[in-house]
Amino acid sequence: MTYIVTLTSAQMAENESDWLITERFTKGLPTGLDTSDTGTRLALLVCDNRTSPTNNSRREFSEHGRFITWIGSVQRFNTVGPVDSSITIEPMRRCPRPVPLDGPDGVLASLSSMHRSHVEQALSGSAGHCGMTTWQALQEALLRKHPELARYIDWLLANLNPIRFDVEDAADRAWQEQRDAAQSLTRVTDFPHSALSAWGRPASRDAPYLAGLIPDPVENSLIDHDVRAGLGSEAPLFDDWRRLSDVRCDIHVLEDSSGRRLEVVNVNATPVESRLGTDMIYYHHPSHSFVLVQYKRLDSRNKEYRVNKQLLDQMDRLEQVAKLSSNPERPHEWRLSPDSCFLKFAHWRETAAPTSELAHGMYIPVSYARVLLDDDCTLGSRGGRIFSYKRVDRYLVGSEFADLVKLGLVGTVGTSVEQLRDFGLQRAREGYSVVLGFETSEETPRVRATRARSRSTKKKPKVNSYSPPTAQPPLFDVPGF
Known part of the structure; x- marks a missing residue:
């Protein structure tokens, strides 16, 4: 009808x-x-x-x-x-x-x-x-x-009529994870998920999810796109990544009328068949803090993930991220724990159509994953270790994780933008699909917390959505790239 x-x-x-x-x-x-x-x-x-x-x-x-x-x-x-x-x-x-x-x-x-x-x-x-x-x-x-x-x-x-992903296909699995990561960013920032939902398969299997994004036709978005044709000082922070020869980078920007801005960066640097999975990285610039979520797929039948050396090595590397964090000196820098990296053990139904809901799964901080791996609850019958709903009694679901991030209760402390850029590009070159969200705003910690707790839609500001064109090449090379 x-x-x-x-x-x-x-x-x-x-x-x-x-x-x-x-x-x-x-x-x-x-x-x-x-x-x-x-x-x-x-x-x-x-x-x-x-x-x-x-x-x-x-x-x-x-x-x-x-x-x-x-x-x-x-x-x-x-x-x-x-x-x-x-x-x-x-x-x-x-x-x-x-x-x-x-x-x-x-x-x-x-x-x-x-x-x-x-x-x-x-x-x-x-x-x-x-x-x-x-x-x-x-x-x-x-x-x-x-x-x-x-x-x-x-x-x-x-x-x-969203495209159905084939979980037996490597490219579809990668896009499925990247889609969920992009939608997670809209949840933790309170931007509309519809801006990143309309999608068609890109021509290349190795392309990022955002390469297939169908632009939001909202009228002021089109006007804004024309105004920003030259970009100038409004160029995305990660725009230079799009000119690197060894990565594919796509960018989409969401802005609201209060001045908040979310730059969503989707970068791949390896063929899809050799990729290690997906990382979601959210950076909140006013508090100089970021959170990382690494996706791990539960077996679709038993909802289990069997621990292997690759996961243990990845956990070792994620634990190094904690060393980027400083000690809190002001009230808004205090965190519930030093954990800034999480594992999301996610599952999707086979050939399931994407929805506006996040993939079901368990969000587990890396330090908690270590405790679980040392406990008999994850011990399999043949001596291996297994993560599953039956074996893990306590975990965070998507809404709980999003609330912690919105309120600034998890994440690094005192992490610079330069560290974020180095880390994000490093993860892509190591073989991960990276979906990075960079939020800027003039909000104070109190205003941010008030907005995060508000359930009213009446006072929400209007949102502008656009994919910026590539800026002009810089006159000088960017150090380190």
Whole structure:
């Protein structure tokens, strides 16, 4: 089904400021309306401006008529009561300009009488839908008159129909882990996960996950991309990595209207078949602190990970990271423990489609992993060591880990950006896929903690999302690269 939600100009004006922040709208459906989970599951939001055009502050609505103003995807069908139901439209994007439906130049005029009748039926109430053949005709008419909508529709459909990963394929496994790492970064920074969700397989199997990212079509993102064509002082901190001959580096930037900025860097330096796994590194610049998560895949059948020499060697190297940390001198530098590196023993269902949820798994600090390896609980029947849900009684889940990071209760102390750059590039050259998040902001520790604990979406700032072009090469070589 393709849903059509119709609101008055006053209702539209009342909701738009909230939609720009939350990207979400829940709409009740008429009793008896079919909610089969079929078709595109796109939603068109229409402003009916035929009776009171002056009530809407947007100057585009100076004429009478109906206009498509927003496009979104139906992610959930909700049961309100014994017979009532609703849909949750998320994410939503405002059209670059309202699309007129009525009049000789409107979209309806170019439809056949049959398809026009079906669309009119969907428009007759507060919510309706049309079938696949009518949607295809409507889509063709929309794109003929408004080709700029193609990127909106493509992005939404990619979110609705994510590619299924084959866990038997090395490239798919790597992209699956990198996707989860990228989504983890949005969780610990409170940026929308939808900005990193729409994706298609890159042409090269060795390419990073971000190489297949389908750009968010949000209007101010496109404007910002044009403004930053020269980049200048706004060039990403890791932009020079994209000019290194032995790595493949992709960058995506999220910014909000409060000044917070997250630079997501995805770098690979080895062929996928020889890669050792995925590292997620999150660096919080105001506190000069980073956290590392190394992914380990649990066996899909038994949810077990059998410890081998490679893991023990990797743990030895991760323990060296603790030596980069200084002793806390101020209250906000105190941590629950010296641990800054975690193992995520994760599992995915075979051929499972990606979702907005993080992969299920156990987050275990390296020092705790050492204790577990010295205890009989991980001892296998043949003398080997095994990590599994049955053998590990205590661990962190994704939401618990994210809260600790948000509140600054885990991570290094006093780690410089230079150390981060050296360490991140070293990990990539050692054979890991690295997904690095670099957050900058003007937040004080108190403001950061208040934001992390807030559950309200009303006061969240608007987010801008873009993939910056490569900056001009520097006049001088960067030392150490």
